[in-house]
Amino acid sequence: MKIKDILQEKRTVSCEFFPPREEDGIPAVFRAIDRVSAFNPDFISVTYGAGGSTRAFTERITTQVKQDTDLEVMAHLTCVAQTKDEVQGVLERLDDAGIENVIALRGDPPRGEAAFVPVEGGFHHATELIEHIRAHFGFGLAAACYPEGHTESPDLDWDIRYAREKVDRGADFLISQLFYDNRYFFDFLERAEQAGINVPIIPGVLPILNTAQIRRFTSLCGATIPAELDRQLEQYADDDNTVRELGIEYATNQVRELWDEGVPGVHFYVLNRSYSVSRILSNLNLPGHTVPD
Ligand SMILES: Cc1cc2nc3c(=O)[nH]c(=O)nc-3n(C[C@H](O)[C@H](O)[C@H](O)COP(=O)(O)OP(=O)(O)OC[C@H]3O[C@@H](n4cnc5c(N)ncnc54)[C@H](O)[C@@H]3O)c2cc1C
Numbered sequence: 001m002k003i004k005d006i007l008q009e010k011r012t013v014s015c016e017f018f019p020p021r022e023e024d025g026i027p028a029v030f031r032a033i034d035r036v037s038a039f040n041p042d043f044i045s046v047t048y049g050a051g052g053s054t055r056a057f058t059e060r061i062t063t064q065v066k067q068d069t070d071l072e073v074m075a076h077l078t079c080v081a082q083t084k085d086e087v088q089g090v091l092e093r094l095d096d097a098g099i100e101n102v103i104a105l106r107g108d109p110p111r112g113e114a115a116f117v118p119v120e121g122g123f124h125h126a127t128e129l130i131e132h133i134r135a136h137f138g139f140g141l142a143a144a145c146y147p148e149g150h151t152e153s154p155d156l157d158w159d160i161r162y163a164r165e166k167v168d169r170g171a172d173f174l175i176s177q178l179f180y181d182n183r184y185f186f187d188f189l190e191r192a193e194q195a196g197i198n199v200p201i202i203p204g205v206l207p208i209l210n211t212a213q214i215r216r217f218t219s220l221c222g223a224t225i226p227a228e229l230d231r232q233l234e235q236y237a238d239d240d241n242t243v244r245e246l247g248i249e250y251a252t253n254q255v256r257e258l259w260d261e262g263v264p265g266v267h268f269y270v271l272n273r274s275y276s277v278s279r280i281l282s283n284l285n286l287p288g289h290t291v292p293d
Contacts, residue, residue, distance in 0.1 A: 001072055002140030003043055003101050004172035007200050012042035012265030013281070013289050014074075014202070017272050019046060019057035028272065029061055033071070035274035039281040039289045042265070043072040045103060050110035051081045059090065063097040074142060075099050078107025079123035080116065084132065087123065091137055103142040103175065104129040127165045134170035143171035145201060147179045147188040151222040160188075160195045173199045175267045178206040178217070180250070181226050182257050200264035205255055207268070207276040208247030211237040248276050252283040259286065 006012055015036045017029055033044060044065060046058045062075045075094050079087065094102065106126045109116045118124045123132065126143055133139055143166040146159060153159035163174065174197070179185055185203050192201060208214045211233040218225055225233065229250060236242040255266050268277045281289055 001100065002172070003072065003074060003142065004140050004200075006042050006072065007173060007264055010042070010288070011259075011263070012202065013039065013286060014043045014045065014265060014267045015041045015270045015277060016045045016047060016204075016267060017061070017270055019049060019054040019061060021052075021054060023053070023057070026057060026061065030064075032270060032272045032274045033061075033065065033069075036270060036277055036281075037069070037071060038291050039278065041071065041289070043074055043101065045074040045076060045267075048076040048078045048105070048107065050078075050108065055090075059093060059097075062094070062099060066098055072101070073099065074101035074103055074140075076103050076105060077129070078105045079118065079126070079129055080107035081110065081119055081122075083119055083121040084123060085121070087129065087132070088136070091133065091139075095137055095139070099139070101140040101142070102133060102137075103144070104133055104171070105144055125162075127162065127169050130166055130169045130171055141171050142173050142175055143167075144177065145174040145188070145192075146177045146222075147184040147203075148177070148222055148224060150177075151220075156191065160191050160197075163192065164195045164197050167197050167199050171199065173264075174201045176201065176204045177221055177223065178204050178269060179223050180218075180229060180254070181224055182254060182261075184224070185258065186261065202265040202267050203258050203263055204267045204269060205251055205258075206271070207251040207280060208233070208243060209271065209273060209276065210240045210243050214247075244276060248279045248283070251276070251280050255280065255284060259284070 149159040
């Protein structure tokens with residue numbers, strides 16, 4: 001089923017996983033998917049790596065989930081390091097496998113490279129990929145948005161202009177980059193409305209697992225860690241268990257507030273670590289996403 005149609009019927013809970021580097025890591029991904037399945041997510045998604053074998057694993061996991069489980073699935077696809085013809089090939093395989101949903105992204109540069117450089121004959125921006133998919137396929141389509149602005153956007157007006165462009169070219173809904181201060185998301189919703197963006201905007205939530213990792217992630221994507229949270233992360237920087245508990249409590253409160261404000265869904269960046277998301281969903285007790293005792 002297309003996620004845009006699910007969103008017409010209900011508020012969604014979704015979970016994002018990533019493909020392993022090596023083939024023998026695939027069963028662990030399925031175990032993580034299996035564990036969160038107990039909470040009846042409305043869809044799951046699998047990220048698309050910067051190159052190499054992980055991309056084939058993304059296709060494989062996405063296809064297998066679609067064909068062997070009751071879960072709805074969304075494939076991530078990026079413009080990194082492939083020509084339009086190669087992207088077309090991926091889309092044809094996804095379509096042949098019965099995948100109905102794609103999130104179209106430009107992608108981050110491969111590790112060690114500072115900036116995104118399109119290959120000759122490749123797409124330059126997510127907007128071009130969205131346009132291509134709309135012209136040739138019937139997939140339900142999502143795109144990314146950035147409550148605090150994308151790091152390459154010179155200002156927030158620029159950023160919202162291209163968010164709008166993604167919708168104009170065919171994105172059915174947007175999923176946000178992670179953030180830790182809900183005010184950024186609510187401000188973004190206001191700016192999006194003013195810019196005429198009228199599709200569902202789903203907040204992306206990453207439960208904090210440890211201090212070093214979250215500092216790295218937020219510095220890469222430009223998300224702000226609120227001062228009090230930052231102080232606690234510093235205090236327990238050497239104690240991952242405490243930070244994980246803190247992350248569970250923080251994300252529970254964050255999602256509760258988002259949900260109470262009426263967001264159309266919530267998208268968890270699971271990072272293949274199902275424990276925190278399972279605890280958060282248990283705490284939240286959202287209708288349709290509880291686990292029987
Ligand atoms: C929900 C979500 C899922 C993600 N999944 C993945 C994944 O699976 N794999 C992965 O590698 N990365 C993933 N990312 C990260 C994403 O690829 C990066 O944030 C990337 O740097 C930008 O991708 P984009 O699709 O937003 O690009 P774009 O929309 O192309 O935006 C990149 C920059 O260019 C600007 N821009 C956009 N269009 C134009 C235009 N036509 N002309 C001029 N400037 C323009 C934007 O304002 C922005 O500053 C994900 C991000 C999110 C939020």
